[in-house]
Amino acid sequence: MAPYAHHVFICTGSYCAPEGRADELYGLLTRLLGDLGRYDNPVRVKRGITPCLGVCTGGPLLVVYPEGVWYHKVDEAALKRIVNEHLRNGVPVEDYIFHRLTPAPDA
Numbered sequence: 001m002a003p004y005a006h007h008v009f010i011c012t013g014s015y016c017a018p019e020g021r022a023d024e025l026y027g028l029l030t031r032l033l034g035d036l037g038r039y040d041n042p043v044r045v046k047r048g049i050t051p052c053l054g055v056c057t058g059g060p061l062l063v064v065y066p067e068g069v070w071y072h073k074v075d076e077a078a079l080k081r082i083v084n085e086h087l088r089n090g091v092p093v094e095d096y097i098f099h100r101l102t103p104a105p106d107a
């Protein structure tokens with residue numbers, strides 16, 4: 001498998017993301033990633049969906065690894081910021097973070 005820099009999971013479970021909103025975001029993510037989604041890009045972003053992240057409220061939810069940054073209430077505008085600020089420039093979008101697996105670097 002080719003190397004990659006980030007792995008993004010979007011929860012498509014109906015408890016936190018009703019009305020197919022997460023599926024729409026997943027489709028949009030594919031387009032927003034552009035070159036970051038290319039298989040031969042060493043800093044590419046792998047993406048995937050999951051039926052549940054164990055939170056089940058406040059969605060749509062999205063988690064970015066390896067940082068372990070969890071986002072909630074993700075809409076189209078938030079997703080654009082996450083792609084541009086976090087995945088492209090390495091700066092997590094604090095406005096939508098509700099959980100971190102490890103403390104923020106400057107905490």
Ligand code: FES
Nearest residue numbers: 013016053055056
């Ligand atoms: S349904 Fe999304 S976290 Fe459980």
